[in-house]
Amino acid sequence: MTPTRLITRAIRRPGLIVPPFCRPVLLRLSGQRFSATESHRQITTTATTANSQKKEVRLTAESYPSIERDARFAKLTSEDVAHFRSICPVLSAESDDLEAFNTDWMRKYRGQTRLVLKPKSTANVSEILKYCNSRSLAVVPQGGNTGLVGGSVPIYDEIVVSMNSMSNIRSFDPVSGILICDAGVVLETADNYLAGQGHIFPLDLGAKGSCHVAGNVATNAGGLRLLRYGSLHGTVLGVEAVLPDGTIMNDLSTLRKNNTGYDLKQLFIGSEGTLGIITAVSIICPPRPNVQNVAFFGVNTFEKVLEAFIRAKRELGEILSAFELMDGTSQRCVAQVTGKTRPLAGEETKFYVLVETSGSNKEHDDDKIDKFLMALIEDETIVNGVLAQDETQQRNLWSWREGIPEVLGHWGGVYKYDVSIPLKELYSLVEDVKARLIEHGLLGEDKTVVDVVGFGHMGDGNLHLNIPVRSYDSRVEQILEPFVYEWIQKRKGSISAEHGLGVAKREYVQYSRGETELGIMRSLKNHFDPVWPAPVPIRASCC
Ligand SMILES: Cc1cc2nc3c(=O)[nH]c(=O)nc-3n(C[C@H](O)[C@H](O)[C@H](O)COP(=O)(O)OP(=O)(O)OC[C@H]3O[C@@H](n4cnc5c(N)ncnc54)[C@H](O)[C@@H]3O)c2cc1C
Numbered sequence: 001m002t003p004t005r006l007i008t009r010a011i012r013r014p015g016l017i018v019p020p021f022c023r024p025v026l027l028r029l030s031g032q033r034f035s036a037t038e039s040h041r042q043i044t045t046t047a048t049t050a051n052s053q054k055k056e057v058r059l060t061a062e063s064y065p066s067i068e069r070d071a072r073f074a075k076l077t078s079e080d081v082a083h084f085r086s087i088c089p090v091l092s093a094e095s096d097d098l099e100a101f102n103t104d105w106m107r108k109y110r111g112q113t114r115l116v117l118k119p120k121s122t123a124n125v126s127e128i129l130k131y132c133n134s135r136s137l138a139v140v141p142q143g144g145n146t147g148l149v150g151g152s153v154p155i156y157d158e159i160v161v162s163m164n165s166m167s168n169i170r171s172f173d174p175v176s177g178i179l180i181c182d183a184g185v186v187l188e189t190a191d192n193y194l195a196g197q198g199h200i201f202p203l204d205l206g207a208k209g210s211c212h213v214a215g216n217v218a219t220n221a222g223g224l225r226l227l228r229y230g231s232l233h234g235t236v237l238g239v240e241a242v243l244p245d246g247t248i249m250n251d252l253s254t255l256r257k258n259n260t261g262y263d264l265k266q267l268f269i270g271s272e273g274t275l276g277i278i279t280a281v282s283i284i285c286p287p288r289p290n291v292q293n294v295a296f297f298g299v300n301t302f303e304k305v306l307e308a309f310i311r312a313k314r315e316l317g318e319i320l321s322a323f324e325l326m327d328g329t330s331q332r333c334v335a336q337v338t339g340k341t342r343p344l345a346g347e348e349t350k351f352y353v354l355v356e357t358s359g360s361n362k363e364h365d366d367d368k369i370d371k372f373l374m375a376l377i378e379d380e381t382i383v384n385g386v387l388a389q390d391e392t393q394q395r396n397l398w399s400w401r402e403g404i405p406e407v408l409g410h411w412g413g414v415y416k417y418d419v420s421i422p423l424k425e426l427y428s429l430v431e432d433v434k435a436r437l438i439e440h441g442l443l444g445e446d447k448t449v450v451d452v453v454g455f456g457h458m459g460d461g462n463l464h465l466n467i468p469v470r471s472y473d474s475r476v477e478q479i480l481e482p483f484v485y486e487w488i489q490k491r492k493g494s495i496s497a498e499h500g501l502g503v504a505k506r507e508y509v510q511y512s513r514g515e516t517e518l519g520i521m522r523s524l525k526n527h528f529d530p531v532w533p534a535p536v537p538i539r540a541s542c543c
Contacts, residue, residue: 056110057103057107057108057109057110058110058472059110059111059112060109060110060111060150060153060155060503061112061155061156063109063472064155064503066507067155067503069155069156069157070138072136073136073137073138073158074135074136074137075157076114076115076137076157076159080115080131080135080137081115083131084115084117084128084131087117087119087124087127087128087131088117088118088119088120088124088128088165089117089118089120089165090115090116090117090118091115091116091118092114092115092116093113093114093115094114096116098113098114098116098160100145101113101116101142101145101153101160101162102153102154102160103153104145104147104150104152104153105145105146105147105148105207106148106409106413106414106416107409107413108150108413108414108472109150109153109155109503110153111140111153111154111155111156111157111158111160112154112156112157113140113153113154113157113158113159113160114157115159115160116159116160116162117159117160117161117162118162118164118165119161119163119165119166120165120166121166122166122240122242122248122279122280125161125166125242125277125279126242126246126247126248127246128161128246129242129243129244129245129246129276129277130245130246131246132159133244133245133246133531136531137159138154138156138157138158138159139158139159139160139161140152140153140154140158140159140160140161140273141161141163141218141273141277141278142160142161142162142163143163143183143184143211143212143214143215143216143218144186144187144207144210144211144212144215145210146207146210146211146215147215147219147499147500147502148405148416148418148499148502148504149496149499149500149501149502149503149504149505150502150503150504151219151272151273151500151501151502151503152215152502155503161277163182163183163184163212163214163215163277163279164184165184166182166183166184166279167182167184167185167186167189168181168182168185169181169182169185169190169193170182170280172193172194172197172199173254174197174198174199176254176284177199177284177285177286177287178237178254178282178283178284178285179193179194179199179201179282179283179284179285180238180252180254180280180281180282181213181280181281181283182214182279182280183212183213183214183215183277183278183279183280183281184212184213184214185212185213186208186209186210186211186212186213187201187203187204187205187207187208187209187211187212187213187216188208188209190213191204191208194285194288195288198287198288199285199286199287199288200285200286200287200288200289201283201285202225202229202230202232202235202283202284202285202286203216203221203223203225203226203229203232203235204223204224204225205221205222205223205224206224206402206403206405206406213281213283214278214279214280214281216232217232217236217239217268217269217278217281218268218269218270218271218272218273218278219270219272219498219499219500220232220233220269220270220498220500221498222457222460222462222497222498223457223498224322224324224401224402224457225321225322225356225358226457226459226460227320227321227322227323227457227459227460228320228321228322228358229286232269232283233266233269233270235283235284235285236265236269236281236282236283237253237254237255237256237265237282237283237284238251238252238253238254238255238265238281238282239251239252239264239265239268239269239278239280239281239282240252240278240279240280240281241268241275241276241277241278241279242276242277242279243275243276243528243529244275244276244528244529244531245531248279249264249276251264251265252280252281252282253265253282254282256284267524270500272500272501272502274525274528274529275524275525275528275529276528289321289358289359289360290360291357291358291359291360291361291362291365291366292321292356292357292358292359292391292394293356293357293365293366293369293387293388293394294354294355294356294387294388294393294394294397294398295354295355295356295369295373295385295386295387295388295397296343296344296352296353296354296355296385296386296388296397296400297344297352297353297355297373297376297382297383297384297385297386298344298348298349298351298352298382298383298384298385299349299350299351299352299353299381299382299383300349300350300351300383301350301351302350302351302426302427304351304381304382305325305351305353305427305458306423306424307381308353308376308381308382309323309353309423309458309459311372311375311376311381312355312372315368315371315372315375316355316357316368316369316372317368318359319357319358319359319365319368319369320355320356320357320459321356321357321358322354322355322356322457322459323353323354323355323356323457323458323459324353324354324355324401324455324456324457324458324459325351325352325353325426325427325454325455325456325457325458325463326351326352326353326354326400326401326404326455327350327351327352327427327430327453327454327455328348328349328350328351328352329451329452329453329454330404330408330453330454330455330466331348331352331400332348333404333407333408333410333451333453333468334400334403334404334407337407337410338403338407340399342400343386343396343397343400344384344385344386345384346384347383349383349384351427352400353382353458354397354398354400354401355369356394357369369387370387373385373387401455404453404455404464404466405464405466408453408466408468409468410468411450411468411469411470412468412469412470412471412472413468413469413470413471413472414466414467414468414469415466415467415469415472415476415477415480416464416465416466416467416499416504417464417465417466417480417484417495418456418462418463418464418465418496418497418498418499419462419463419465419484419488419493419494419495419496419497420460420461420462420463420493420494420497421461421463421488421491421493422461422491422492422493423458423461425491426454426456426458426461426463427454427463429454429463429465429484429487429488430452430453430454430463430465432487433452433465433467433480433483433484434451434452436479436483437449437452437467437476437479440475440479442473442475442476442479447470448469448470448471448473448475448476449467449468449469449470449476450467450468450469450470451467451468452465452466452467453465453466453467453468454466457497457498460497461497462497462498463497465484467480481508482508482511485508485511486511488511488512489511489512493512494512495508495509495511495512496512
């Protein structure tokens with residue numbers, strides 16, 4: 001049995017009941033070699049295999065007949081393709097398989113592009129957009145294509161501008177911790193580079209092995225450690241972007257303070273490619289914490305999850321770096337699809353929580369998390385739990401949270417809602433949606449809907465409501481929408497916490513934004529892109 005810190009403490013304190021943290025549950029996992037990416041890839045393989053056996057993804061144009069191709073956009077000619085070939089490498093439907101660029105990660109959206117451009121420099125992007133603007137050719141910027149709202153793939157024949165080939169780290173300043181990198185640097189590559197410098201990328205998410213830094217900025221991705229490092233609106237210091245007419249906006253500042261007029265880069269953070277193509281980013285990266293702890297525990301009621309969260313903030317304070325919620329259904333799905341041994345033995349609980357701390361003083365941090373967990377178990381706020389004893393175990397515990405999105409695609413498809421709700425009611429949405437689907441006879445073993453799952457970044461009031469289905473079905477969509485959006489509107493929440501609008505939510509933005517705000521957004525789009533003023537509502541593509 002691996003000696004744990006908690007056993008040591010328990011022995012030193014006579015009379016204390018040895019908590020379930022002392023169970024050798026993690027021993028069973030210790031022979032396996034996991035890294036976050038490895039585990040992610042491992043699950044990816046499972047789901048991709050399942051996906052690849054599925055039928056072809058339906059064209060977005062067929063699923064959403066209300067979105068018509070704007071007839072003012074020109075059709076691509078062979079002269080256009082020849083011109084683009086003189087600028088940068090291209091992939092064309094005549095000679096290449098463009099399936100990966102046309103289909104999104106969820107296999108829910110499929111476009112019909114016939115051309116993918118792969119610029120190698122900001123100058124290339126500028127030439128491309130200038131030409132597209134003059135010829136009225138529509139484009140969609142694409143990063144790692146891991147977006148979850150269908151914004152990264154075309155709907156019709158828009159040209160895909162893939163940022164894959166712009167992948168250089170431009171500079172890193174070890175004194176300030178400021179990284180400047182090209183748009184197409186993969187998040188995990190940036191973080192690995194920073195690890196070598198003793199720093200950390202202030203954003204982490206399950207798709208880190210594929211998503212791009214500029215894709216993260218374009219979606220204002222939140223991810224797993226927003227609780228600790230804050231949003232990209234705070235950490236991104238500068239953006240270089242090419243506007244729809246080809247003009248290069250160089251706001252690649254490395255200044256923390258710059259109150260000289262409007263903060264223009266902020267407009268691009270979360271703009272989903274509607275205002276231009278981001279070609280480089282400067283971002284402040286904190287020193288990498290050298291001590292981390294990861295605990296995973298079971299809780300029986302949502303009220304007790306809230307209690308544990310309040311106490312985590314109070315008792316772990318500055319070292320708390322993640323507080324992730326997973327419901328029992330999500331964990332059953334991960335166990336079923338991956339076949340892995342669950343971290344906690346014994347009876348299932350309704351909720352599970354992953355808590356991570358990051359700091360610099362091992363003794364101090366260990367002591368804090370030990371006391372925190374012991375207190376929770378002693379007063380029965382939590383039922384059972386494990387505390388990882390090394391990095392391998394930490395990564396394995398994380399895989400039970402990070403693996404959820406991938407696993408849920410196993411049955412055929414997933415309806416995804418990424419929402420912000422006042423914390424007290426965070427989980428009621430899952431219960432209400434489940435009741436509604438049962439009431440309409442759509443959920444069950446031989447029905448379209450497999451189950452209703454809730455998980456998310458509890459520390460940020462962000463719930464991921466996921467509904468795995470055996471196939472996408474308009475009856476399910478009609479039961480869910482606008483019900484989910486109305487439910488959120490009543491509680492003054494947001495219909496998009498971190499994934500953006502894309503195609504999925506373009507019709508529903510008014511549930512979270514007033515007419516005045518939408519009017520300002522439209523005028524901004526029209527200012528940046530006067531030739532192609534914003535349709536109503538704004539859509540996620542550059543021109
Ligand atoms: C397993 C998994 C876990 C995830 N976890 C999270 C999470 O925890 N938090 C979270 O917020 N998201 C999460 N996501 C969603 C997704 O990973 C993020 O939205 C990510 O930031 C998208 O980056 P990307 O490079 O893949 O962008 P893409 O998917 O390629 O594009 C997303 C949008 O940004 C635009 N875009 C891309 N690059 C540029 C550019 N250079 N300039 C202008 N516009 C651009 C596209 O047109 C599109 O509208 C997850 C996705 C998966 C598959």
